[in-house]
Amino acid sequence: MGKLLIVGTLAFDAIESPFGKTDKILGGAATFIGLAASKFDVSSAIVSVVGDDFPQEYLDLLTERNIDISGVEIVQGGKTFYWKGKYHNDLNSRDTLVTELNTLADFKPVVPENFKDADVVMLGNLHPSIQMSVINQMNMRPKLIVLDTMNFWMDNSLEELKEVITKIDVITINDEEARQLTNEYSLVKAAERIHAMGPKYVVIKKGEHGALLFHKHNIFFAPALPLEEVFDPTGAGDTFAGGFAGYLTATENTSFENLKNAVIQGSNLASFCVEKFGTERMQNLTKTEISKRLRQFAALTQFNIELE
Amino acid sequence: MGKLLIVGTLAFDAIESPFGKTDKILGGAATFIGLAASKFDVSSAIVSVVGDDFPQEYLDLLTERNIDISGVEIVQGGKTFYWKGKYHNDLNSRDTLVTELNTLADFKPVVPENFKDADVVMLGNLHPSIQMSVINQMNMRPKLIVLDTMNFWMDNSLEELKEVITKIDVITINDEEARQLTNEYSLVKAAERIHAMGPKYVVIKKGEHGALLFHKHNIFFAPALPLEEVFDPTGAGDTFAGGFAGYLTATENTSFENLKNAVIQGSNLASFCVEKFGTERMQNLTKTEISKRLRQFAALTQFNIELE
Numbered sequence: 001m002g003k004l005l006i007v008g009t010l011a012f013d014a015i016e017s018p019f020g021k022t023d024k025i026l027g028g029a030a031t032f033i034g035l036a037a038s039k040f041d042v043s044s045a046i047v048s049v050v051g052d053d054f055p056q057e058y059l060d061l062l063t064e065r066n067i068d069i070s071g072v073e074i075v076q077g078g079k080t081f082y083w084k085g086k087y088h089n090d091l092n093s094r095d096t097l098v099t100e101l102n103t104l105a106d107f108k109p110v111v112p113e114n115f116k117d118a119d120v121v122m123l124g125n126l127h128p129s130i131q132m133s134v135i136n137q138m139n140m141r142p143k144l145i146v147l148d149t150m151n152f153w154m155d156n157s158l159e160e161l162k163e164v165i166t167k168i169d170v171i172t173i174n175d176e177e178a179r180q181l182t183n184e185y186s187l188v189k190a191a192e193r194i195h196a197m198g199p200k201y202v203v204i205k206k207g208e209h210g211a212l213l214f215h216k217h218n219i220f221f222a223p224a225l226p227l228e229e230v231f232d233p234t235g236a237g238d239t240f241a242g243g244f245a246g247y248l249t250a251t252e253n254t255s256f257e258n259l260k261n262a263v264i265q266g267s268n269l270a271s272f273c274v275e276k277f278g279t280e281r282m283q284n285l286t287k288t289e290i291s292k293r294l295r296q297f298a299a300l301t302q303f304n305i306e307l308e
Numbered sequence: 309m310g311k312l313l314i315v316g317t318l319a320f321d322a323i324e325s326p327f328g329k330t331d332k333i334l335g336g337a338a339t340f341i342g343l344a345a346s347k348f349d350v351s352s353a354i355v356s357v358v359g360d361d362f363p364q365e366y367l368d369l370l371t372e373r374n375i376d377i378s379g380v381e382i383v384q385g386g387k388t389f390y391w392k393g394k395y396h397n398d399l400n401s402r403d404t405l406v407t408e409l410n411t412l413a414d415f416k417p418v419v420p421e422n423f424k425d426a427d428v429v430m431l432g433n434l435h436p437s438i439q440m441s442v443i444n445q446m447n448m449r450p451k452l453i454v455l456d457t458m459n460f461w462m463d464n465s466l467e468e469l470k471e472v473i474t475k476i477d478v479i480t481i482n483d484e485e486a487r488q489l490t491n492e493y494s495l496v497k498a499a500e501r502i503h504a505m506g507p508k509y510v511v512i513k514k515g516e517h518g519a520l521l522f523h524k525h526n527i528f529f530a531p532a533l534p535l536e537e538v539f540d541p542t543g544a545g546d547t548f549a550g551g552f553a554g555y556l557t558a559t560e561n562t563s564f565e566n567l568k569n570a571v572i573q574g575s576n577l578a579s580f581c582v583e584k585f586g587t588e589r590m591q592n593l594t595k596t597e598i599s600k601r602l603r604q605f606a607a608l609t610q611f612n613i614e615l616e
Binding site: 226 | 398494527534569572615
């Protein structure tokens with residue numbers, strides 16, 4: 001069974017959206033990535049940090065899904081990373097109301113010995129120096145290193161981010177971030193620039209407008225499934241990344257053709273994530289539901305035109 | 309050969325974009341629709357009005373492409389409809405600087421006798437009472453009536469617009485307009501509401517984010533081709549509509565499966581239209597270029613995932 005190493009946050013999120021609000025609930029990039037990847041046949045581990053306020057039931061929720069948490073440091077007397085955000089009416093933009101780094105501020109990741117030979121490494125959104133530290137701890141070059149990041153690190157740690165970008169195979173980034181990183185408005189040109197920085201594959205996430213996969217001069221596009229209701233976009237990008245990395249780990253095939261499938265799988269899982277607050281939908285999602293919606297994805301884009 | 313009747317403006321456009329500006333050049337919905345439809349094997353006619361300031365070479369440009377202009381009224385001493393617009397830096401929004409209706413203000417469309425039995429009627433963006441007048445002049449119910457409209461008519465002639473919407477088979481409309489028409493933010497819900505107003509098929513155009521085709525509970529999505537440069541979006545929506553209607557007229561098949569193909573053909577042609585100012589790219593576009601890019605469209609979205 002393929003091994004997937006995930007680094008990212010385990011967190012408390014509090015969310016306000018036009019549809020309601022939550023108290024502190026389970027969140028964090030590694031949580032969403034791990035839950036999404038667990039829908040595939042993989043052996044995965046999370047490297048992260050929490051305080052002793054992080055409920056045992058949240059850890060159990062991960063271990064029950066065959067996710068190794070021996071790389072999750074529990075800081076006694078420490079508090080878990082906390083994020084509070086409020087979505088605007090169109091759900092495409094949000095304000096961050098609270099960010100408390102807490103134990104994350106001094107986090108030194110330690111990769112478990114039995115995951116230093118992981119096939120795929122998924123570097124969730126975190127300080128680039130933490131992402132780099134994980135790469136440096138690997139015993140051998142993984143078959144695929146996937147990195148997710150955001151504008152915050154471009155604003156505050158650009159040089160370190162650029163350094164880690166030279167070490168990876170796939171970057172997942174949203175459209176505005178791709179523009180910020182490259183000063184190119186055209187996403188085609190932005191992807192070319194990012195290719196030149198290192199990654200063979202560039203995935204540009206466009207939220208409700210889908211995702212683009214670039215490889216040399218080839219482009220593949222996966223739409224987002226048009227939904228009647230989007231309830232809470234929190235974690236959709238991480239779920240996409242987790243589905244993408246999980247599928248590639250399970251299929252042990254990193255060809256461009258299979259990366260297309262991985263983008264579809266990631267988009268498919270993300271379409272569930274947004275239907276409920278936080279991780280709720282991902283916790284209960286069944287393989288039957290996933291297969292059924294995958295057929296909808298195929299119906300959405302597949303056509304049969306006569307090409308001359 | 310299938311017959312396509314087109315109603316819409318023939319116009320002078322003056323365009324400012326971040327890439328430059330034009331003097332008065334050939335524009336108008338019927339122009340773009342006609343040029344796009346002429347890429348397919350159809351017999352088409354335009355119903356429109358111009359002043360005697362409209363150059364003969366523009367009319368020749370249409371007739372050379374087998375477009376019947378006997379339904380184009382030339383008002384002696386009158387001036388042709390004129391629109392001047394300025395695009396913002398992202399090309400997704402624009403300001404209208406000048407709108408001179410001129411001869412369009414009193415336009416009474418007259419459908420040529422030999423097109424009163426057209427297979428497909430493409431009602432380009434115009435006052436809904438003009439669109440209705442064209443429908444009423446047909447000798448028999450066309451196989452397909454396609455209507456394009458815009459927010460201007462929702463603001464100013466909503467009741468007449470709703471009346472003509474009850475008479476048509478396909479509406480093409482952009483995302484913001486679909487939301488305005490239905491008061492629904494979700495495009496899935498908006499399409500359901502528009503279905504209930506009459507049209508069996510609803511096409512929602514999302515510009516650089518592609519187009520959605522809704523039919524009952526089925527959805528098909530065609531991406532816009534990611535381009536290195538977008539030069540001038542003017543006429544892209546009309547070119548989409550012209551490609552859509554032209555393909556359906558040529559193939560004489562109005563099944564949902566074939567409408568999918570028509571959406572792809574329309575998107576394909578629109579991807580060329582934006583590469584140059586005005587109609588320039590569409591005038592010189594060859595069938596070989598069209599076929600080649602159609603293959604790119606297929607590569608962009610077609611995948612081969614194992615469905616359980």
